[in-house]
Amino acid sequence: MIVVGLMSGAAADGIEVAVCEIVGAPPGLRAEVLSSLNIPWPLEIQKMAEKAGEPGPIDVADLCLLDVAIGEAFAAAALEGIAHVGYYPEQIDLIGLQGQNVRHEVREDGHVETSLHLGQAAIVTEWTGITTVSDFRQRDVAAGGQGAPLLGFVDWLLVRHPHRFRAVHYLNDIASVSFLPPLSQPELAPVAFDIGPGTVLLDYAQARLDEYHQPNGHSLSGVIDESLLRSLMGHPYLHRRPPKTVGHLTFGRAVVEDLWREAGAAGLSPATIMETFTTFVVESMREAYQRFAPGPIEEIILTGKGRRYPHLMQLVRGMFAPVPVLSHEDIGMDSESKEALGVAVLAYEAWHNRPGTLPSLTGVQRATPLGAIIPGPNFQTLLKETWQA
DSSP states (O other), X not given: OEEEEEEOOTTOOOEEEEEEEEESOTTSOEEEEEEEEEEOOOHHHHHHHHHHTSSSOOOHHHHHHHHHHHHHHHHHHHHHHHHHTTOOGGGOOEEEEEOEEEEEEEOTTSOEEEEEEESOHHHHHHHHOSOEEEOHHHHHHHTTSOOOOTHHHHXXXXXXXXXXXXXXXXXXXXXXXEXXXXXXXXXXXXXXXXXXXXXXXXXXXXXXXXXXXXXXXOOOOOOOOHHHHHHHHTOHHHHSOSSOOOXXXXXXXXXHHHHHHHHHHTTOOHHHHHHHHHHHHHHHXXXXXXXHOXXXXXXXXXXXGGGGOHHHHHHHHHHHTTSOEEOGGGGTOOTXXXXXXXXXXXXXXXXXXXXXXXXXXXXXXXXBOOOEEEOOTTHHHHHHHHTOO
């Protein structure tokens, strides 16, 4: 099948589109990215999405309008991605849509109350004429799961090593990890969870550091502040056992602004805060591996925005040496399109009524198919080709 995956991260920094060819079934499922694009969000939509994700009440009228605007942006991105690979919409079998996450509400006991994604799948189906699968997180939460990280299941399908324990580490605004036992040990279950804050700390700190540096030329050398680091490492979320997820209400921009302000009031320089934030990201990663990995990790595949920070990458490699820290490219995959590929795979598995998650990954009560299907004009043809063949 030819499946388009549509993905946007919580930072709303762009729509990732991947046109994929997917064949077979687990454990022999194969997926290839034929073409991919990253399309920037219109600035107005990006600002609205950021505002909707902030703590406090949400205006219902604004939320409804944003839901439509995001759906239209996803639909336009799908058509652009299809044209980019030289296909017509009629040649596409399915679209997988992971909408724009604006709220992930988690109680203090770890129970997820709701995970709100915007972007109406019906709009995508109507604009493209292609059957669309969406609401992956919502189905996972309804089945008793955390709603994330959903790519853990895709990693388990596509990224396991024949003999080595692997970790697939996502360093985005929120850092997450998939621990993958090797194919040679099928009795061991994979584990996936959100570790805690990732580049949301570094992006904010880097912006403030740039502001501080340019007007006055002060030195940017920083040291680790042990008091701030202990405080960060003492956050109760880090010690909760997986499956677990965390939202931007716990580790979002507003929280980071408070941390920055408090650290500055304590006399810490911007460079020292940045160095301490960077060290915290690596230390929280190390502790998560030590506490929760199902076996000794022998390879780390690291992806996400964190790769843009050379000092962070240096610390990660030093922390885990001699364990190799690889990229998806090192194992024959494309880092930039990996998450959209994952959404396409989830849509493909949903169409075939096969699980898209496991209890050890998101905490669902059973292996559960994910997603809601919005039939397009190709629905009957697709049924005949895939279910009645």
